[in-house]
Amino acid sequence: LFFRDAQVNLTADHLLDGLLTAEFSYRSCRSRYEFGSYHKNSSHKPSPYLLSKLRKQEALQKRCGPGTPAYKNALRRLQSSDGAATGVEDGDCRYLVNISFRGLGNRMIAVASAFLYAVLTERVLLVHWGKQDAADVFCQPFPGATWLLPRASGKRSPLRNLDDYGGESKESLGNMLQSGGAVVVSADGNVSWASPRRPPAYVYLHLSGGYGFHDKLFYCGAHQRLLRGVPWLLMRTDSYLVPGLFLTPPFVGELEAMFPEKDAAFHHLGRYLFHPSNAVWRAVTNYHRANLAGAAGRRVVGIQIRVFDKKQPPQLVLDQLLSCVRNEKLLPGIAASNDDAVLVTSLSSWYYERIAAEYGGGVAGGGVHQPSQEGKQRWGDAAHDVKALSEMYLLSTCDVLVTSGFSTFGYVAQGLAGRRPWVMARPSPWEEWKEGQAAPEPPCRRALSVEPCFHSPSYYDCAAGRDVELDRVRPYIRRCVDVSWGIQLV
Ligand code: GDP
Structure with missing residues (x-):
């Protein structure tokens, strides 16, 4: 066309x-x-309320984003050395800076979470992508406004060394709460700034895996009210926080109205926000045309193999995959008489070769295909990222998905596709594979929904003042099949 x-x-x-x-x-x-x-059969329709919120956010990004007088003003106030004239008045623009890190999958689920938080709190979302250029892989989502944080000019700007913020930063919400002084907690549990007319010019939100008790108070209503008056929030996360926002009291009503189908939150957010650059899209469409598009009725089975621990023997991973696809009858038709095809994505070529050998040398039916074999994960390499993103999108066009547990790469593919994958259990990335470790039984389980799993939720119920079982709080929040301590919208 x-x-x-x-x-x-x-x-x-x-x-x-x-x-x-x-x-x-x-x-x-x-x-x-x-x-x-390429994704004709999404059964999920966005609600009219979600659409109105998106259009409202686009108008906000246009009115307040980089290049506008409002932005210049906000930046000047942030950078003014005496810290005077902080706090926001009605109609002032407020900002949320998302500090991205880790692989593309992590970055995408984190940006989607930050975007939703920005919509809920009426802030402008600005993305800091790190050393690489996000424009290599993505187009802009907001019309007439950039979503990329411009490079900071002022030497003392809090926006200057964003990659240095971490759990130790004294500007973090967690450390401010822990060290006292800046925040006053009243007897009824309400929190306020010690100097009420002068909330800080900015607060850093440390929301990456392994964060502490005080950082997790982010999910309390009282702390959200505290943050409202802060003009700039800097958020560092690699996680899918959305289920956590559904547990944060002031957001629940809005979220339920925006997403009558809770299990389609990332499906909508991801398709709204992420648009592969022309270079990525060329790779997707060329590969699709040459290898995956077939006669009407062809099924393409997508298999994503991600191994976190190099010590895990590849043969065991392969055996797990083969018993999964046999048990679940996912590849019945890969024979010469059938047009079905298999797409394999993995950093290694070994699995592809074995799967191809298993299925008639890979030439039977629609064939077995692997777009790239990068060997290892690379950082700050645009060509590598183009391949990774194009493979997430190719997976998302498949009719059936088999993914590796714990992997955000797979989460993005399933979310964009709107397809519930069969998920193969994996040891967590920081767990060592042990010699003689038993094969997971069953080899794979069907995910409860197409939503990514939130790996590091807060179990603390702020009103009750104690930890709770998160899968009993709301009917649409369950534990994930791949991460026992994680939660998922269903
Ligand atoms: P996760 O680590 O599995 O949660 O996913 P991330 O996307 O956050 O990080 C993994 C990174 O490794 C990806 O972004 C790619 O750079 C690379 N990678 C992992 N698996 C694949 C794959 O199947 N194909 C390609 N091209 N790259 C991959």
Whole structure:
């Protein structure tokens, strides 16, 4: 298909049932309006309320984003050395800076979480991608406004060395609460700034795995009210916080209205926010055309193999996969007479070779395919990221998904696809594989929903003042099949 801007009639399919705005030009970013034609059968429709919130957020990003007088003003106040004139008045713009880190999957689920928090708290979302350039892999999601945080100019700007913030930072909510002084806790559990007319110019939110008790008070209503008056929030996370926001009292009503189908939160947020750059999309569509597109009725089975511990013997991982696909009858038709195809993604080529050998040398039916074999994970390498993102999107076009537990790479693929995967159990990334360790039984389980798992929820119920069983609090929050201490929207 070739579209010229003037001729394109954007339909509900292009716009994903109104999720996307028609304000962009068609050719500025091919994936934006072509994604729909590769993902025809989403059964989830975004609610009208979600759509109205997205349009409202787009207007906010336009009014307050980089390049506007409001942004200049907010930046000047943030950087003014005496820290004077802080706090926000009605109508002032407030900001949420997302500090990205780790692999692409982690970054995407974290940005989606930060975006939703920005919508809920009426803040402008600005993304700090780190050393790489996010523009290598993604187009802009907001019309007429950038979502990328401009490089900080002032020497003493709190936005200057964002990658240095961590659990020890004295500006973190957790440390402010722990050291006292800045925050006053009243007898009824309410929290307020010690100097009420002058909340700090910015607060750092440390929300990455392994964070402490005081950092986790972020999920309390009282602490959310405290943060409202802070003009700039800097958030560092690698996690899918959305189930945690569904447990934060002031957000519950809004979230339930935005997502009548709770299990489609990332499906909508991810399809709204992420639009592969033309370089990535070219890789996706060329590969798809050459290897995966077939006769009508062809099924493509996507297999994502992610191994965290090099000591885990590949043969055991392969055996687990093969018993999963046999038990669940996921690959019955990969024979010469059948057109079905298999897409394998992995850093290693070994699994692909064995699966291909298992299924007629990979030439039977629609064949067995692997787009790349990168060997190992690389940082700050644009060509590597282009491959990784294109493979997440290729997986998302598959009809059946088998993924590796714990992997955010797989979460993104299943979320974009709107398909519940079969998940193979994995030892956690920080757990060592032990010699003679028994094979997981069963080899795979069906995920309860298409939602990513939140690996590091807070179990603390702020009102009750004690830990609770999170899967008993709301009917739509359950434990994940791959991470026993994680929670998932269902
Ligand atoms: P996670 O570590 O599995 O949760 O996923 P992340 O995406 O956060 O980090 C893993 C990174 O390793 C990816 O972003 C890629 O850079 C690389 N990687 C892992 N698996 C694959 C794969 O199957 N294909 C490609 N091309 N890269 C992969």
